[in-house]
Amino acid sequence: MEATTQSSIYTYKRDNLIKEGDLVFVYESADSIKQITMKRGAIYNNKFGQFPHNEIIDQAEFGQKVYSKQMKGWVYMLRPTSHVYTNSLAQRTQILYTPDISQVLFRLELKPGLRVVESGTGSGSLSTSIIRQILPQGHLFTYEFNAVRAEKAREDFEGKLGFKGLVTVTHRDVLSNGFLLKDEESDTILVSENSIDAVFLDLPRPQDAVEHAYKVLRKQGRLCNFSPCIEQVQKAVEQMAHVGFYEIRTFETLSRDYITSHLTFESINKKTEEEGDAEVKEAGAGAGAGAGGRRQQKQREKGMVAELPRADIRGHTGYLTFAIKF
Numbered sequence: 001m002e003a004t005t006q007s008s009i010y011t012y013k014r015d016n017l018i019k020e021g022d023l024v025f026v027y028e029s030a031d032s033i034k035q036i037t038m039k040r041g042a043i044y045n046n047k048f049g050q051f052p053h054n055e056i057i058d059q060a061e062f063g064q065k066v067y068s069k070q071m072k073g074w075v076y077m078l079r080p081t082s083h084v085y086t087n088s089l090a091q092r093t094q095i096l097y098t099p100d101i102s103q104v105l106f107r108l109e110l111k112p113g114l115r116v117v118e119s120g121t122g123s124g125s126l127s128t129s130i131i132r133q134i135l136p137q138g139h140l141f142t143y144e145f146n147a148v149r150a151e152k153a154r155e156d157f158e159g160k161l162g163f164k165g166l167v168t169v170t171h172r173d174v175l176s177n178g179f180l181l182k183d184e185e186s187d188t189i190l191v192s193e194n195s196i197d198a199v200f201l202d203l204p205r206p207q208d209a210v211e212h213a214y215k216v217l218r219k220q221g222r223l224c225n226f227s228p229c230i231e232q233v234q235k236a237v238e239q240m241a242h243v244g245f246y247e248i249r250t251f252e253t254l255s256r257d258y259i260t261s262h263l264t265f266e267s268i269n270k271k272t273e274e275e276g277d278a279e280v281k282e283a284g285a286g287a288g289a290g291a292g293g294r295r296q297q298k299q300r301e302k303g304m305v306a307e308l309p310r311a312d313i314r315g316h317t318g319y320l321t322f323a324i325k326f
């Protein structure tokens with residue numbers, strides 16, 4: 001892919017330097033990642049102090065640690081990726097997360113050049129991953145019946161994410177009106193019967209969208225439905241079989257995260273002496289205070305690295321049902 005002057009969620013810049021207009025993910029900690037667009041004169045503020053954009057633009061690189069003006073702490077300036085975007089977007093609805101998104105991209109066999117239909121758009125979490133998978137020649141047609149969400153998604157995709165020309169957001173109730181689509185201005189047919197490679201559904205009463213999906217899918221096109229409850233799955237599956245889908249299979253994705261932690265022997269020993277208890281203290285991951293951060297760095301060197309399961313494991317999100325049109 002060509003180098004560009006603006007880094008969007010899909011362009012890969014060979015030049016690693018952060019420029020004005022670049023979308024940057026500010027990593028404060030694993031649980032706090034903020035999106036900012038670099039603008040001369042602007043200042044990013046957090047608990048560590050001020051981060052003037054002027055001191056970052058044309059000076060810092062993606063992946064670099066940047067200290068606040070007051071030297072009270074630091075953040076990492078990260079390049080945009082789908083995973084980080086999903087974990088930092090403005091949530092307007094329930095969203096799909098990486099474990100489910102991975103299954104969807106893989107089992108729908110999405111690849112560059114494909115034409116995909118999605119409904120509802122929601123917060124655009126899945127949409128961004130689909131677009132990244134099918135660019136540069138593919139296209140996503142995404143439908144959302146909430147007018148405000150449709151407009152916000154259009155703004156995000158065409159503005160800060162740099163997806164103009166790769167996605168069409170349509171404000172529509174797809175259960176009543178289906179997916180056939182025409183550009184009224186140019187009178188061009190955008191979505192016709194048998195013209196789509198994959199359809200993804202994430203909306204209430206999916207069974208009422210199944211026939212619409214069948215109509216626009218080409219032969220061997222793939223359908224995926226995401227439903228949080230099994231009763232909805234049963235109705236959708238019944239309808240899929242009824243309209244002529246084959247290879248209908250449902251999956252539930254359960255994923256256990258492990259966190260890489262730096263454990264300090266110093267803290268283990270101190271605790272043992274004080275309490276006779278070998279409790280382990282984490283030296284802390286991610287951003288930290290300036291002097292404190294350097295102290296932690298030294299402790300880390302003396303400690304060990306361990307993989308610990310997250311306490312707050314994400315459980316059931318929903319069921320993914322896949323089917324093929326023959």
Ligand SMILES: C[S@@+](CC[C@H](N)C(=O)[O-])C[C@H]1O[C@@H](n2cnc3c(N)ncnc32)[C@H](O)[C@@H]1O
Nearest residue numbers: 093095096120122123124125126144145173174
């Ligand atoms: C759970 S959200 C989708 C989240 C999305 N998959 C994501 O990852 O960000 C469901 C969306 O479907 C929309 N929706 C519900 N019924 C619809 C319909 N009949 N036609 C179009 N969109 C609909 C809702 O407004 C809502 O925004």
